[in-house]
Amino acid sequence: MQNTILITGGAGFIGSNLCEYFLGLGNKVICLDNFSTGHRHNLQDFLENPNFKLIEGDIRNIEDCMLAVQDADYVLHEAALGSVPRSINDPITTNDVNVSGFLNMLVASRDAKVKRFVYAASSSTYGDSQGLPKVEDIIGKPLSPYAITKYVNELYADIFSKTYGLETIGLRYFNVFGRKQDPDGAYAAVIPKFVKQLMKLESPVINGDGNYSRDFTYIDNVIQMNKLAIEVNNKEALNTVYNTAYGDRNTLNELVQYLKKYLAELNPEIANVQIVYGENRAGDIPHSLASIDKAKKQLGYNPKYSLQEGLKEAVSWYWNNLK
Template identity: 35%
Template sequence: MTGGAGFVGSNLVRVVLREAPYADIRVIDDFSTGLERNLTDLDVELIRGSILDCDALARAVAGCDAIVHLAALPSVPRSIADPVSSHAANATGTLSVLEAARRADVPHVVVASSSSVYGANPVLPKNELLWTRPLSPYAVSKLSTEAYALAYQASYGLSTLAFRFFNIYGPGQRHDHPYAAVIPRFVHAVLNGDRVLVHGDGLQSRDFTYVETVCRVLLDAVARSVHHDQPVNLAFGTRTDLRTVLTELEQITGRPIEPTFAAPRPGDVRHSQADNTSLRQLFPDVVSTPLAEGLRATVDWFRGCVVTPESEAAGFIVEHASHDQAYSVTTSQA
């Protein structure tokens, strides 16, 4: 697994260890965005290194039956501030992973693309055959990610699956950097009595997807070696605006929220909603997690966070009182 110390990666490690304890897990991560403590006391082989380091990557993929490629520099604003680094990590990095897999005869690779590739396309819900019009360097790099995966499938016969992630949220997601996603920023601010900042009018909508649901699909994809000749949306066709998210958080936390509105951020799309027909065909048993339940699990995780000397010195709270806790919630068909 690449990027296994990050938000999705470390959640996936826990799901695999719980659901498939017979599996051997090897993680490569350079900790540019992930945290080594996310893997503390977990039964994984850890290689500290970048996917741009050919030697480290070769060690990481040697003898593997499958690769889940999650390493990336996320965030639209980050890519606008530093497009070259985003391209190197996301586009060149994916090419490096696929080439390493080909050279090591790894039979199956799953990669993470993004709903941001749809960009300026206004059609809702968005199916995978719609035209793409990226609005940020990040979106371009993710379009390259999925394109390389599909090209390696067509050119070399490598079994690949490219998921388009849609606004994943849940326990373990960091709030403590300038490019943090909206839900962890909201939750942390509400619980700490801080200002809740909303970029735009708050009516922009997203197809929020709970992290454990995503991880279960990833595990199933690896277990069954699922491949496809088109990208696959990994979301469930919901459409929730940010004001509704804040209303849900008011009900969960019991705290009134009076957001502060700021200018929209460059590169952000107005609305995002998945057509999940392909997902349902490939993963007919998948179940979704209602937003209210996922948000409650996320709030509970943040409430369990504690300040440590290291995190306090760095200006954020990242430790968790019960880090090995499972975050399963009730799921329902969507």
């Protein structure tokens, strides 16, 4: 059955991958984006598709939200200002987009009577919680303005489920990477940034000693979770949050070695690039590892890509698209 799916932030890294995937399944896709961090070139392949509609607008404007959601069966809310450092430098804008914009989308979705509101939550919500692996119902205090905004999203979604009957599912993303992730800009994610530097034979700078660890999650695992979140019919699986990860962790030192290995197969000189170490970054969680048991049990989640498998795919994509 053809559904109409609104993807906010659809010109971004995750959003544009979701647009591509759901269009490929024969759905109608509406993309709402203000292009503050997303890119038009991420949408280039869809613009002529009759099932694709682009609305250039801002989630901070309730009228834009109302317009975008009016024909939608489902909402995949990806629009946000990411980055812990960005939120430390500019907490007001981060809050405006991530909290006020999120609330606008909830209100618009409620009023349009969408079937379900699936939103990008964040592993940053675990804050200073020490336990590993991270389990959904045990969190600590947030360590950044960004983390606060993503936790507030979960609180608002819960209230809208209980008060207005809006079905919601939050997906706590853990360090997502893959094709279309932007390597440029002051707040670029670590994997595309390192790939671009290594391709140019420049030394990547690791914050700290490189022993911080992350549950790096390939984009196709995230797409699977969004699909499952739309399709699940079990009432017990709704109105809650799920870790969206692979369920393993690697240090930044291990990550860089994998990148050097796969890139050196394309250019042997990359194997000789030196790694530079800098200061730890404010607001960073030292270690991150997700329990994915809840998603496996409630949604049938079965991630296909480990870090190494995902990196091979990502490196190939960057090699062919960054030159």
